[in-house]
Amino acid sequence: MDGRGKTAATVTLAEVAAAAGVGESTVSRVLRNHGSFSAKTRDRVMEAVNRLGYVPNMIAGTLASAGSRLVGIVVPSFSNIVFADVLRGASQAMEGSGHQAVIGVSDYDPAREEELIASMLSWRPAAILLAGLEHTERARAMLTGGGARVAEMLDIDGPGLDLVVGFATAETGRASARHLLARGYRRIGYVGHDLTRDTRAAKRLAGFEAALADAGLALTDRDIAPVPSSVEVGRDGLDRLLARAPDLDAVYFSNDDMAVGGYFLCLSRGIAIPDRLALFGYNGLDVARLTPQPIATIRTPRVRIGELAAQLALSGAPAQTVDVGFEVIEGATA
Amino acid sequence: MDGRGKTAATVTLAEVAAAAGVGESTVSRVLRNHGSFSAKTRDRVMEAVNRLGYVPNMIAGTLASAGSRLVGIVVPSFSNIVFADVLRGASQAMEGSGHQAVIGVSDYDPAREEELIASMLSWRPAAILLAGLEHTERARAMLTGGGARVAEMLDIDGPGLDLVVGFATAETGRASARHLLARGYRRIGYVGHDLTRDTRAAKRLAGFEAALADAGLALTDRDIAPVPSSVEVGRDGLDRLLARAPDLDAVYFSNDDMAVGGYFLCLSRGIAIPDRLALFGYNGLDVARLTPQPIATIRTPRVRIGELAAQLALSGAPAQTVDVGFEVIEGATA
DNA sequence: TGTCCTTTTGGCAGCGCTGCCAAATGAATT
DNA sequence: AATTCATTTGGCAGCGCTGCCAAAAGGACA
Known part of the structure; x- marks a missing residue:
């Protein structure tokens, strides 16, 4: 029935x-x-x-031999190209080794992540791959159980549970600020999205502000929308920000989607980039590289991160933190 | 060790x-x-x-009770937002019902898809979700075995194995052509990507050309790059196409990524849209809606497709084909 | 208190496969 | 032909859980 x-x-x-x-x-x-x-x-x-x-029947085979060929992966979102890239890298690494990915989407919610980790663990996966270092207490406890290797991806700013593969998140924010400061920008604003959920975006902003502070400066103004990032949110955020602080000379966006939205706003309004306003994003997105003026941003090796995380986790490498670095893309908007 | x-x-x-x-x-x-x-x-x-x-231990539980709570999903790519949306919908539907997604990426390769289906089947999944109706003979045979429900998503132009959830792919191409024809465009070109792999893009083009033929017309010229679609490929494709056929008055792109690339080219070149050249895409992408001039395109309910496919497959619905339709977005580029 | 029916509980045989061990087979050597 | 050693093979006990069934425990009522 x-x-x-x-x-x-x-x-x-x-x-x-x-x-x-x-x-x-x-x-x-x-x-x-x-x-x-x-x-x-x-x-x-x-x-x-x-x-x-x-x-x-793998089910029976796994039960008999103890140790499955499943790899649990929990990402905050499917729609964000960042995680799509990470997943692609991980898939590539698992290809051939006979491993299968069990994927869950936490929607940037730690409680949901915890749930997903729990149900993945019940499949006795060989490894669990996660985004970031922030997890609930119970999630950490379950993960430390020892059944599966754990790889935390993208961020290395903090202690990890087992394997950590990523780059210094706060440092990307610092680097962005230094880039803008070096070019003489002083009245700098920020356009962002829901930072309580996206903890890595929050870390970037913190790094950005720290670098400004080192130069004796502070953000002139900021607009933070309590929703997920998107082109539209970036466009509207910049619109609001400029209404409040028309004399900004540069804007740091929480990511490239947001920055592209800002860029489109400037195009529509005829705001000269970068002379009148400089834009700086984050991610090194394809579309941001191909706008008539390539957007200044930071490129991170996302596919490589997913690949390396899966590789290390499945090859029995010792617990370690791997810094894969990042790259400042000068672009033409700053 | x-x-x-x-x-x-x-x-x-x-x-x-x-x-x-x-x-x-x-x-x-x-x-x-x-x-x-x-x-x-x-x-x-x-x-x-x-x-x-x-x-x-789900492994043991599943073995004992026969019938797992895994759902196998094979998509051609992670990077394409289309499949990310479908996955998101499917994830949503599986949430709560205690099902887990086992996801594989075929990279638009039927042989790879077959392999993935084979290894997913060995986990005795409750259902298998696939993109499109084109599969290898052996894949169809394995799927017909009866162990798992099968849902083929996105395309309904042809016979399905069990459940089919999508829209009339060729008809989207027809609708695009009719839209351009109704606006008076006559010298129409096409910019596309690897059609041997992306069979749905090929079906769209076939529909588009059929509608042109109905009006006694044919494509003036086309540029098809043998690589996956991207903003860059769209930009370069339009560049080549215009070099060969400078007097085109409209261009149909294989999808919105490509169209955005074309749009950027026009911005850089100062080509007036839509007076000098009209652009038409496909997908209803976020970024294409937010360019200074929204791009004319076709929006498909992708999240809904994933959701519905998972829902029907897991609720024991009878074999059927569901047409979720599509929508022409007029935009401002045609 | 005894009877009858409902609810709650435990025992145990598998689910289909792998890992271990012993047995059988074959090849090489005396 | 007998002996030794390496290779190949089959039997069977689990892996941890669920489903079935019978048994035990309660409750209602006479």
């Missing part, structure tokens, strides 16, 4: 063994290419496998 | 049962809130669960 009609009786390894006239363990060895068996036996087994359309 | 040290001995249900002084099946019933048990028993069990930090 649940629509999952078991019409085609599932073929089991035992049936394959019977059909091939060999023992179960022999079939198992052949299928996993593990242990020794004669060429003749292998052919007999493979013939039976193909004839019966046998599909191995 | 593989780094997956089982330091913390895994707590089993039997241990919880012993600690709580009840039988195993009682613990199982309490944990799944299934069957009957007294409030007192429940408290005793939960206390033991929390004290021991018990994490249920």
Whole structure:
């Protein structure tokens, strides 16, 4: 009554063994290419496998051998290209090694992340990959249980649970500020999105402000919308900001989506970039590189991060923190 | 020697049962809130669960009960927002119902998709969600096995295996052509990306050309780059196309990323839109809606498609094809 | 207090596979 | 032909959980 009609009786390894006239363990060895068996036996087994359309049952295999080939990945969002890139890298690394990704979306909610971690752990994954270092107390406790390797990605500003692969998040904010200061900008504003959820954006801003403070300056004004980042939010945020502080000479955006929105606003309004107003983003997004004036931003090796995290976690590397660095893209908007 | 040290001995249900002084099946019933048990028993069990930090083993549970709570999803790419949206919708629908997504990326390669389907099937998923209707013969055969529900998403132009949720792909191309024709454009070009891999883009173009043919017209020229779509490829494609056919009055792009690239080229070159050249995209992307002139495009309910596909597949709905439709966005570039 | 029915509980046989061990087979050597 | 050693093979006990069934414990009522 649940629509999952078991019409085609599932073929089991035992049936394959019977059909091939060999023992179960022999079939198992052949299928996993593990242990020794004669060429003749292998052919007999493979013939039976193909004839019966046998599909191995990983569930049973995993239970018997303890240790699955699943890798749990929890990201805050699918829509943000940052996580898409990280996932792509991780997928690449898992390809071939026979691992499968079980993916969950936390929607930037630590409680939801905790839930997802709990249910992933119940699949006894070989590793769990997470974004950032901030997790609930209970999540940390579950993760420290020791069952699975843990890799925290993107941010290395703090202590990790096991593997940490990323870059110095606050430092990207500092670097952005230094870039603007070096170019002579002094009346600097900030346009951002929900910082309580996006803790890494908050860390960037903190770094940015720290660098300003080092130069004896402070943000002239800021506009922070309590919603997820988007092109639209960036555009409207800059609009509001300029209404309040028309004499800004530069704006730091919480990321490139936001900055592109700001850029579009300037285009529409005929605001000269960078002479009248400089823009600085974050992420090194494709679209931000291809606007008529490439947007000044910071590029981070996201695909590499996902790849490296998966690689290290699955290869049994010792607990460590890897700094993959970042790169300031000068662009033409600052 | 593989780094997956089982330091913390895994707590089993039997241990919880012993600690709580009840039988195993009682613990199982309490944990799944299934069957009957007294409030007192429940408290005793939960206390033991929390004290021991018990994490249920889904692998064992699934094996015992036959029928997993995993849902396999194969998408062509992570980077394309289309699939990110579909995944988001599917995730939403699975949330709460206790299902987990096992996700694989085929990179638009049917052979790779087949491999992924095979390995997902070995996890005995409750359902498999796929993009499009084109699959290898062997993939179709495996899917028809009956073990899992199948939902093919995004495209409904053809026969499906089980559930099909999407819209008429070729018709989107037709609608785009009709829109341009109705506005009086006659010298129309096409800028596209690798059509052998992206079969849905090919179907759109076929529909577009069919509608032109109905009006006694044909594409004036086309530029098809044998690479994945991107803003850059769209920009460069339009550049080449205009070099060859400077008198075009409108261009149809394979999608919005490409169209945004074309739009940026026009901005840089000072090409007046839409008077000198009209642009038409596909996808209804956020960024395309927010350019100074919103790009004419077609919006498809992608999140809804993922959501509906997962919903139907997991609720045991009968095999069917659902047309969720699409919408022409007039924009300001055509 | 005894009877009957409902609710609650525990025991245990699998689910399909792998890992271990012992047995069988074959090849090489005396 | 007998012995030794390496290779190949099969049997079977779990892995941790669920589903079934029978047994125990309560409750209602006579």
